[in-house]
Amino acid sequence: MPADPVPVLQKLFGFPDFRGVQRQVVDRVLAGQSTLAVMPTGAGKSLTYQLPATMLDGTCIVVSPLIALMHDQLRAAEAVGIRAATLTSVDENKAETRGRFLDGALDLLYVAPERASTADFRDLLDRGRVALFAIDEAHCVSEWGHDFRPDYRLLRPLLDRYEDVPRLALTATADEHTRADILEQLGIGTDGMIVAGFDRPNIRYSISTRDNTTRQIADLIRETPGPGIVYAQTRAGTEKLAEALRTATGRPVRAYHAGLDPEVRRRNQAKFVESEDMVIVATVAFGMGIDKPDVRFVAHAGLPKSIEAYYQETGRAGRDGDPSVAHLFWGAEDFARARQRIAEVDPQRQPGERARLNALGALVETAGCRRRILLAHFGEDPPAQCGNCDNCLSPPAAIDATETARKYLSAVFRTGQSFGSTYIEEVLTGKSSERSLMNGHEALSVWNIVDGDERALLKPVGRALLLRDALRTNPHGGLEFGPGARALIKGEDTLSLVVPPKRERRRRGGDAT
Numbered sequence: 001m002p003a004d005p006v007p008v009l010q011k012l013f014g015f016p017d018f019r020g021v022q023r024q025v026v027d028r029v030l031a032g033q034s035t036l037a038v039m040p041t042g043a044g045k046s047l048t049y050q051l052p053a054t055m056l057d058g059t060c061i062v063v064s065p066l067i068a069l070m071h072d073q074l075r076a077a078e079a080v081g082i083r084a085a086t087l088t089s090v091d092e093n094k095a096e097t098r099g100r101f102l103d104g105a106l107d108l109l110y111v112a113p114e115r116a117s118t119a120d121f122r123d124l125l126d127r128g129r130v131a132l133f134a135i136d137e138a139h140c141v142s143e144w145g146h147d148f149r150p151d152y153r154l155l156r157p158l159l160d161r162y163e164d165v166p167r168l169a170l171t172a173t174a175d176e177h178t179r180a181d182i183l184e185q186l187g188i189g190t191d192g193m194i195v196a197g198f199d200r201p202n203i204r205y206s207i208s209t210r211d212n213t214t215r216q217i218a219d220l221i222r223e224t225p226g227p228g229i230v231y232a233q234t235r236a237g238t239e240k241l242a243e244a245l246r247t248a249t250g251r252p253v254r255a256y257h258a259g260l261d262p263e264v265r266r267r268n269q270a271k272f273v274e275s276e277d278m279v280i281v282a283t284v285a286f287g288m289g290i291d292k293p294d295v296r297f298v299a300h301a302g303l304p305k306s307i308e309a310y311y312q313e314t315g316r317a318g319r320d321g322d323p324s325v326a327h328l329f330w331g332a333e334d335f336a337r338a339r340q341r342i343a344e345v346d347p348q349r350q351p352g353e354r355a356r357l358n359a360l361g362a363l364v365e366t367a368g369c370r371r372r373i374l375l376a377h378f379g380e381d382p383p384a385q386c387g388n389c390d391n392c393l394s395p396p397a398a399i400d401a402t403e404t405a406r407k408y409l410s411a412v413f414r415t416g417q418s419f420g421s422t423y424i425e426e427v428l429t430g431k432s433s434e435r436s437l438m439n440g441h442e443a444l445s446v447w448n449i450v451d452g453d454e455r456a457l458l459k460p461v462g463r464a465l466l467l468r469d470a471l472r473t474n475p476h477g478g479l480e481f482g483p484g485a486r487a488l489i490k491g492e493d494t495l496s497l498v499v500p501p502k503r504e505r506r507r508r509g510g511d512a513t
């Protein structure tokens, strides 16, 4: 019968109670059962191995992918009086640390996967006593995961060498496929998986297409007092957007990216953590390890890398439980660029990357509840309506745009699959130019076959065709057919468009005064 962990939780960590699934995970670990814990960021994963490490006989070996992360964790553990050490290339006290391990004087020993899989490390463990293997960021072991690290694959022989030592794999970011893979790769039984609830009910999710990034995000900032994070795609993009938003809103806005002088970066981050109204425009590097509970909004100026990344980034809003906003602005070119990038990765990884992108496509394209799609992605079965996302609050209309999509594809085909969207629209609406005359395109059957209200559908249809890979952009910006084109042309597939409810009512009201 394992000892009661609650007194240790209270005395050592100073928390009155376990949160969420922590208790379940800790109980399994104390009972010597291998476990995969899937818990969102901020749910308190570290405690699930730190606490048992202090109760069990022997040392808990923590495999972690980043030295900086290890040193943060080390400081936090030592601060509550846990006996911990790191064994990394930058540590100068490696001999001392080995000694402490062999003396049984360490609760936690942090190590990177590439060191954990060496013969040296195995020999060290053979001579000491291991209580638990904790594998942090365990999705790194899976090629399906968004952050595959081959070194994680080398861990298995070490784990198998100590058959009686339980394994605890931890991750915040795993879809079902990745989870199954983690279990298999690390040799954990399927009944050993514990998944925490992922819902963040106080976050309102909104997603719209991008027409003017600065104006759209400035509107959001004006509507949302309190601190916020805006994620931009590139370093240069963060600085430009920060400048534009500062001018447009009058709020304190700063940029943050890895290319900034470390001193400036530290200062901007510190200012943000203290501030009650500052907006930080950042690359995705920003936010890891920042504990600011009162972030009121997270905006994305472009498509995130995956649903996992989106969930993690938006999850930095509203940790205090108060109402908060997550707004994503996307464009068709985000999908076109992502597909180009996928074409360049290792062919073995392409199916996983493509599935990840398609999941994002479904999220941005849906007329249904955003939260439902997010939570279903994490294996939950939420209600059909959440009542706190853009689509639940003002349901969009869906219209059948299959006919327009066929015309669009036809125009791309007949003009030789080499022109961009602007030209295709000109052909379809019969907008004569020197170019169309020279190309002889005015004689084509697709010339001037779209008029009236249908014209307004051309842009969203073009976007939808790119998103579902019916069209692709070549390196010169020309459109060509992708694998999704055929079924649409042959009438085996349809395309419905989501028409957002009338936008900008507030804006027109503003103009009138």
Ligand code: ADP
Residues within 6 Å of the ligand: 015, 016, 017, 018, 019, 022, 039, 040, 041, 042, 043, 044, 045, 046, 047
């Ligand atoms: P994760 O690794 O899952 O992102 P952390 O382990 O960094 O999360 O924990 C997030 C925060 O929650 C930390 O500040 C931690 O001290 C706090 N925390 C963890 N467990 C509890 C608990 N049972 N009660 C209150 N706070 C907790």
Ligand code: ZN
Residues within 6 Å of the ligand: 368, 369, 370, 371, 372, 385, 386, 387, 388, 389, 390, 391, 392
């Ligand atoms: Zn909803």
